[in-house]
Amino acid sequence: MIELDRLSRTYEIGGEPVHALVEVTESIAAGEHVAIMGPSGSGKSTLLHLVGCLDRPTSGSYRFEGREVGALAEAELDRLRQRRFGFVFQAFHLVARLDGLGNVELPMVFAQVPRAERRERAHAALEAVGLAHRAGHRPSELSGGERQRLAIARALAMRPGVLLADEPTGNLDTKSGNAVLDLLDRLNGEGLTLLVVTHDPRVARRADRTVILADGAIVRRARREELAQALTEWGLGVEPHE
Amino acid sequence: MSAADLAAYAGRALAGHRLRSLLSLLGVSVGIAAVILLTALGEGARRYVVDQFAQIGSSFVAVLPGKTDTTGAMPGVGGVPNDLTLEDTRALERALPQVDLIAPFVVATDEVAWRDRRRQVMVLGVTAEFAELRRLSLARGRFLPATELGRGGSLAVLGDRLARELFGNGDPIGAAVRIGGRRCRVIGVLAPRGQQLGMNMDDVVLVPVATGMRMFNRSSLFRIVIDVGPEGDVEAVKARALEVLVERHGEEDVTLITEAAVVDSLSAILDALTLAVAAIAAISLAVAGIGILNVLLVAVSERTAEIGLLRAVGASRRQVLACFLTEAVLLSGLGGAVGLAAGAAGVRILVGIWPALPAAPPAWAIAAAVVLSLAVGATFGWLPARRAAALDPVRALSGR
Numbered sequence: 001m002i003e004l005d006r007l008s009r010t011y012e013i014g015g016e017p018v019h020a021l022v023e024v025t026e027s028i029a030a031g032e033h034v035a036i037m038g039p040s041g042s043g044k045s046t047l048l049h050l051v052g053c054l055d056r057p058t059s060g061s062y063r064f065e066g067r068e069v070g071a072l073a074e075a076e077l078d079r080l081r082q083r084r085f086g087f088v089f090q091a092f093h094l095v096a097r098l099d100g101l102g103n104v105e106l107p108m109v110f111a112q113v114p115r116a117e118r119r120e121r122a123h124a125a126l127e128a129v130g131l132a133h134r135a136g137h138r139p140s141e142l143s144g145g146e147r148q149r150l151a152i153a154r155a156l157a158m159r160p161g162v163l164l165a166d167e168p169t170g171n172l173d174t175k176s177g178n179a180v181l182d183l184l185d186r187l188n189g190e191g192l193t194l195l196v197v198t199h200d201p202r203v204a205r206r207a208d209r210t211v212i213l214a215d216g217a218i219v220r221r222a223r224r225e226e227l228a229q230a231l232t233e234w235g236l237g238v239e240p241h242e
Numbered sequence: 243m244s245a246a247d248l249a250a251y252a253g254r255a256l257a258g259h260r261l262r263s264l265l266s267l268l269g270v271s272v273g274i275a276a277v278i279l280l281t282a283l284g285e286g287a288r289r290y291v292v293d294q295f296a297q298i299g300s301s302f303v304a305v306l307p308g309k310t311d312t313t314g315a316m317p318g319v320g321g322v323p324n325d326l327t328l329e330d331t332r333a334l335e336r337a338l339p340q341v342d343l344i345a346p347f348v349v350a351t352d353e354v355a356w357r358d359r360r361r362q363v364m365v366l367g368v369t370a371e372f373a374e375l376r377r378l379s380l381a382r383g384r385f386l387p388a389t390e391l392g393r394g395g396s397l398a399v400l401g402d403r404l405a406r407e408l409f410g411n412g413d414p415i416g417a418a419v420r421i422g423g424r425r426c427r428v429i430g431v432l433a434p435r436g437q438q439l440g441m442n443m444d445d446v447v448l449v450p451v452a453t454g455m456r457m458f459n460r461s462s463l464f465r466i467v468i469d470v471g472p473e474g475d476v477e478a479v480k481a482r483a484l485e486v487l488v489e490r491h492g493e494e495d496v497t498l499i500t501e502a503a504v505v506d507s508l509s510a511i512l513d514a515l516t517l518a519v520a521a522i523a524a525i526s527l528a529v530a531g532i533g534i535l536n537v538l539l540v541a542v543s544e545r546t547a548e549i550g551l552l553r554a555v556g557a558s559r560r561q562v563l564a565c566f567l568t569e570a571v572l573l574s575g576l577g578g579a580v581g582l583a584a585g586a587a588g589v590r591i592l593v594g595i596w597p598a599l600p601a602a603p604p605a606w607a608i609a610a611a612v613v614l615s616l617a618v619g620a621t622f623g624w625l626p627a628r629r630a631a632a633l634d635p636v637r638a639l640s641g642r
């Protein structure tokens with residue numbers, strides 16, 4: 001589904017090149033649950049943005065569902081983000097003036113889904129994340145865990161093939177973090193491809209496999225059973241937030 | 243994205259900053275209200291003038307001595323113009339049997355006295371036709387009799403106010419007043435009439451035209467007015483009159499003005515005035531536009547992360563542009579609507595104060611106000627909307 005071939009992303013800062021991602025080659029099959037780990041600044045978010053077509057690589061090739069993304073026009077990328085990818089962020093990025101339903105409907109408004117269908121699908125998505133009773137509440141009236149589940153409902157509204165989550169539990173306590181992870185697991189069980197960036201080994205442990213980045217390059221690939229050892233090797237065993 | 247969705251999204255965003263939105267909206271309102279109010283005044287003045295002419299009724303041709311050249315050449319070049327005489331009037335009467343009436347007159351200002359009371363007023367030397375021309379009616383007595391043009395007679399008809407000032411409640415009919423040192427017998431008093439074409443017909447004295455010419459030692463008439471009648475062909479009458487006078491004078495030394503031309507030129511002057519005033523009012527809209535520009539620039543920088551989110555969920559640059567442009571147009575459009583309402587209310591108040599002034603905003607001003615208010619939003623919203631659309635989604639998401 002996702003095939004990266006020597007994908008690089010370089011930023012230019014004051015004439016100096018910053019290599020955020022260096023020749024990353026990786027394949028992710030449909031329905032997989034992959035965790036991305038690595039120290040701060042190693043390029044995890046950059047990789048996620050490239051996969052989600054929110055950013056373009058400096059070089060290399062990215063094939064998504066058989067199509068070369070580099071050759072697609074801007075409008076096609078907009079369409080891919082709209083239909084195929086769902087984003088979940090550490091900071092939630094909910095629109096404060098809209099209630100739960102309004103936030104979930106937002107992607108469908110821009111995708112020109114008819115009003116009635118929009119409402120129906122938003123309610124279904126809220127139901128799926130266990131927030132049906134919060135449809136009329138604004139984000140400020142929700143707990144952190146509820147906010148993230150609302151953000152997941154929004155990401156699911158357009159029924160994407162891939163969910164891209166950047167530290168989805170980074171702002172949450174263990175209990176609400178677990179609730180979010182349980183939800184992601186369940187969605188993956190229903191066939192959704194999952195890419196989760198995390199610093200937390202407990203989050204990575206839920207993935208089928210983990211990709212470890214350092215200085216923009218993949219330095220280690222670990223299956224679930226090898227994870228503990230790989231993290232120790234790369235000094236990522238200790239959860240930095242705790 | 244449908245227009246309704248765009249409006250709903252933009253409206254919510256504006257409602258999130260009520261005071262800020264209201265203030266920038268108010269700026270547009272003031273500009274639009276000014277456009278409506280000022281054009282209504284200008285249009286009122288224009289209608290007032292046109293109505294004044296309409297009161298007089300049917301079309302006329304006025305003959306003036308001397309050639310006034312609109313091309314800017316010196317008047318009277320080629321010698322002193324011939325007098326416009328009573329003989330000319332007779333010739334016109336013979337040549338133009340089809341017209342309703344022909345009224346020659348002279349004008350001067352002089353003292354009218356009765357016993358020890360004296361008043362400085364306008365003295366008009368006229369014929370019997372003048373009453374019909376100006377639709378004058380009498381409060382007492384009778385008007386100047388229709389006699390042979392050259393025959394004067396020491397007769398006078400007084401305006402309403404003049405009569406009251408000289409005679410109080412007494413009856414002026416039959417009294418002998420002195421006009422410019424000449425004794426004239428009062429035969430009638432005009433009904434109150436008020437201002438008409440810049441002449442206060444209550445403050446005049448009318449004498450026979452020949453008497454007037456002798457009284458003021460005039461060899462030339464001030465005007466000959468030809469009333470063509472409601473169905474008459476003004477241009478044909480004008481052409482024939484000119485032909486007659488050129489033949490009699492041996493040169494073109496008269497000016498013929500038609501009512502249409504007078505109304506048209508006055509109307510054009512007042513239209514230009516209205517337009518100029520509207521343009522000045524429109525400048526205030528530019529100021530209001532800068533207010534909108536400011537509000538939107540702030541909104542874009544405040545909502546940078548939201549813009550990144552929109553792009554992440556698949557909104558295109560054009561959709562982001564449309565969102566912010568809609569906010570700007572919504573602000574200015576609402577401001578325009580409020581301004582239109584305020585302007586209309588202001589016009590109503592004006593008309594309440596001066597009922598004589600037929601003030602009403604012209605249709606073009608209302609249309610321009612609507613278009614202008616929307617254009618202000620679109621113009622000044624363009625830059626911030628472009629800025630929002632151009633944001634890099636990844637950077638926007640991190641709030642940078």
Ligand SMILES: Nc1ncnc2c1ncn2[C@@H]1O[C@H](COP(=O)(O)OP(=O)(O)OP(=O)(O)O)[C@@H](O)[C@H]1O
Nearest residue numbers: 011013018020039040041042043044045046047637
């Ligand atoms: N817009 C940008 N301009 C310049 N440099 C950037 C930009 N975005 C990221 N970088 C650089 O690219 C590198 C990788 O950044 P990235 O955000 O992908 O790291 P990360 O692994 O997600 O880190 P963290 O765990 O702190 O979120 C960093 O060195 C960062 O400074």
Ligand SMILES: [Mg+2]
Nearest residue numbers: 044045046166
């Ligand atoms: Mg990151």
